[in-house]
Amino acid sequence: MAEEKKSRPAVGLQPEGDVDWSQYRGILVVVEQRDGVAKKVSWQLLGEARRMADKLQAPLMALVLGHQVGHLVKEAFAYGADQVFLSDAPILQDYRTRSYSRVCLQVIREYKPEIVLIGATYTGRDLAGAIATHVPTGLTADCTQLDVDENRLLNATRPAFSEKMVATILCKQFKPQMATARPGVFAALPRDDARSGQVIEIPPQIEESEIGTRVLEFIQERQGINLEDAEVIVAGGRGVGSPEGFRLLQELADVLGGVVGATRPVVEAGWIGHEHQVGQTGSTVRPKLYIAAGISGAVQHVVGMQHSDYIVAINKDPEAPIFSGAHYGIVGDLFEVIPALITAAKARKTTHVS
Amino acid sequence: MLHIAVCIKQVPDSREMRIDPKTNTLIRQGAPAIVNYFDLRGLEAALQLKDEFGARVTVLTMGPPSADKAIKECIAMGADEGILVSDRGFAGADTLATSYVVGQTIDKAGEVWGPVDLVFCGKQTIDGDTGQVGPGVACRLDYEQLTYVEKVESFDPNTREIVVHRHLEDGVERVQAKLPALITALAEMNKPRRASLPGVLRAARYQPIVWTTNDFTDLDRSKIGLRGSPTVVGRSWVPEQKPVNTKILTGDTVNQVAEDLFTALFATELPGKLGWVQEG
Numbered sequence: 001m002a003e004e005k006k007s008r009p010a011v012g013l014q015p016e017g018d019v020d021w022s023q024y025r026g027i028l029v030v031v032e033q034r035d036g037v038a039k040k041v042s043w044q045l046l047g048e049a050r051r052m053a054d055k056l057q058a059p060l061m062a063l064v065l066g067h068q069v070g071h072l073v074k075e076a077f078a079y080g081a082d083q084v085f086l087s088d089a090p091i092l093q094d095y096r097t098r099s100y101s102r103v104c105l106q107v108i109r110e111y112k113p114e115i116v117l118i119g120a121t122y123t124g125r126d127l128a129g130a131i132a133t134h135v136p137t138g139l140t141a142d143c144t145q146l147d148v149d150e151n152r153l154l155n156a157t158r159p160a161f162s163e164k165m166v167a168t169i170l171c172k173q174f175k176p177q178m179a180t181a182r183p184g185v186f187a188a189l190p191r192d193d194a195r196s197g198q199v200i201e202i203p204p205q206i207e208e209s210e211i212g213t214r215v216l217e218f219i220q221e222r223q224g225i226n227l228e229d230a231e232v233i234v235a236g237g238r239g240v241g242s243p244e245g246f247r248l249l250q251e252l253a254d255v256l257g258g259v260v261g262a263t264r265p266v267v268e269a270g271w272i273g274h275e276h277q278v279g280q281t282g283s284t285v286r287p288k289l290y291i292a293a294g295i296s297g298a299v300q301h302v303v304g305m306q307h308s309d310y311i312v313a314i315n316k317d318p319e320a321p322i323f324s325g326a327h328y329g330i331v332g333d334l335f336e337v338i339p340a341l342i343t344a345a346k347a348r349k350t351t352h353v354s
Numbered sequence: 355m356l357h358i359a360v361c362i363k364q365v366p367d368s369r370e371m372r373i374d375p376k377t378n379t380l381i382r383q384g385a386p387a388i389v390n391y392f393d394l395r396g397l398e399a400a401l402q403l404k405d406e407f408g409a410r411v412t413v414l415t416m417g418p419p420s421a422d423k424a425i426k427e428c429i430a431m432g433a434d435e436g437i438l439v440s441d442r443g444f445a446g447a448d449t450l451a452t453s454y455v456v457g458q459t460i461d462k463a464g465e466v467w468g469p470v471d472l473v474f475c476g477k478q479t480i481d482g483d484t485g486q487v488g489p490g491v492a493c494r495l496d497y498e499q500l501t502y503v504e505k506v507e508s509f510d511p512n513t514r515e516i517v518v519h520r521h522l523e524d525g526v527e528r529v530q531a532k533l534p535a536l537i538t539a540l541a542e543m544n545k546p547r548r549a550s551l552p553g554v555l556r557a558a559r560y561q562p563i564v565w566t567t568n569d570f571t572d573l574d575r576s577k578i579g580l581r582g583s584p585t586v587v588g589r590s591w592v593p594e595q596k597p598v599n600t601k602i603l604t605g606d607t608v609n610q611v612a613e614d615l616f617t618a619l620f621a622t623e624l625p626g627k628l629g630w631v632q633e634g
Contacts, residue, residue: 034524097489097499122522126501129449129489136450138584141484155588161481167590174584212498212535216517216528226523231628257628274542275521280480281391281541288627289619310624311598312615318602328618329602330611340612348616348630 024175026059028113041119041183048186050080067093087202094215101130120180138171232258239294279304297322356409362393364424392476394546395539430549430557441566446580453490492536504542
């Protein structure tokens with residue numbers, strides 16, 4: 001029942017003929033937005049890329065794409081870009097791989113950046129994977145450190161093997177060198193609205209008929225569970241005992257201005273939704289405060305939260321492995337400890353105010 | 355008949371992986387091999403479509419000969435055929451080279467059993483964690499790309515349209531796509547079925563189809579394996595574990611312990627960073 005094979009775009013590893021790689025200069029950051037609001041990771045990447053562009057003595061470029069997103073050009077300058085490409089068209093209203101990757105390829109082919117950086121969000125990873133295959137070039141996923149060396153090589157460093165190791169990946173033969181980078185790792189520059197620069201309009205070279213997908217609707221999450229961006233996480237494991245037990249954790253999370261996390265066993269038991277899961281098959285988080293309640297500390301969970309700034313562990317078992325990586329430990333029954341923490345927190349007005 | 359391909363990878367169960375304290379390297383030997391967690395969700399989704407609409411489900415993997423175990427596991431669950439793409443020439447591939455070979459394999463499977471309408475992959479592997487092979491394969495095949503899918507809402511075999519839910523950081527996107535398409539599966543998508551008894555019996559006798567570099571007629575050898583991989587590992591190391599000085603809080607009452615914890619936390623930079631205000 002399949003249709004005839006479509007004609008393929010030319011995808012080849014070796015570039016045609018001799019390529020003058022020295023033409024490739026500068027760093028391009030692709031700005032991700034929804035409904036005209038930029039994702040924080042885009043400005044974080046501009047901040048980190050600014051430092052590298054100065055080291056390379058090369059321009060820092062930003063690509064803003066979407067529909068009615070012109071106001072983001074000013075923001076891109078304010079956060080460090082020297083030059084901004086703007087692709088603003090109704091066909092770019094919703095993110096779709098084909099249209100967005102086409103525009104990125106137009107910019108890459110015409111303006112030849114030596115490095116392309118994209119936020120390692122779901123959308124960013126979807127986009128980067130498509131672009132790198134089309135170019136073709138090397139792509140390193142989910143980086144936590146970025147730098148350039150004396151050979152103008154991007155040193156893209158990322159955790160490997162469930163964060164047990166760290167590896168620096170290089171792409172020596174191809175340009176642009178591409179990487180996606182994790183949200184919340186790099187710092188954005190202070191916003192400077194006095195900065196400006198050249199704006200180049202990029203009309204998307206794609207027709208609706210070429211795109212086989214249509215976004216029917218976007219359902220904003222009412223709960224707004226966003227573990228990766230959370231600054232405080234109160235997480236529970238088997239020790240929480242039941243779905244009802246998580247209400248207590250939610251109460252503490254509310255008082256602290258945080259969200260609730262969970263281990264895989266309790267998610268699989270159906271006590272709480274998968275969007276709360278922290279660890280190897282869930283989210284990797286690095287909040288400022290992580291409170292682990294009734295969590296024994298299995299490796300698969302720990303790899304997902306070990307880079308939290310402060311870890312507080314509450315467990316009945318003084319031998320639980322979770323304590324070894326925690327800054328503060330409370331040996332006791334979480335059903336007694338958490339209500340006491342809620343009372344103490346309320347007394348200190350810890351609710352997030354900004 | 356609908357032809358669905360499922361891409362799987364055999365991965366070491368990282369729970370069992372340890373760091374050698376002497377050499378500071380990863381000990382991979384001895385870690386049991388399992389089918390990547392998310393790939394099994396892709397297989398289950400394919401089998402559900404097979405149950406409802408009738409389909410041929412072809413499982414494929416690139417890996418060493420011992421990956422035939424992973425194929426058999428999928429056959430036991432209900433896949434029709436399993437292909438093991440295995441050859442020293444494919445070794446050392448990064449995501450770009452892998453997506454090329456997987457794309458070629460899906461093409462070849464299409465030549466043998468009819469064009470592939472739908473491809474399922476896991477959202478990422480638990481050993482590589484890149485999530486780049488799925489998009490790469492979709493690109494190679496020029497299929498519609500649907501990543502991070504938590505649900506197949508509907509499929510219409512007549513119009514060849516599928517509606518899926520993509521779960522993103524800030525919400526759920528309902529997307530309609532025309533086949534052929536490639537879907538990458540999230541853990542939420544389903545709960546993989548257990549192997550049936552007839553499945554187990556079939557798997558015990560089943561010999562996976564093995565394709566080597568010589569089985570592909572127009573394989574570009576500059577695009578496979580180490581040679582076809584633009585990325586290289588510059589260096590890798592085991593990060594130094596920041597020694598954590600665990601302070602166990604003990605007090606006469608839980609209220610005292612709670613007070614002690616907040617006193618300690620308020621002495622750090624946390625309140626400033628989190629916008630906490632201490633009153634009084």
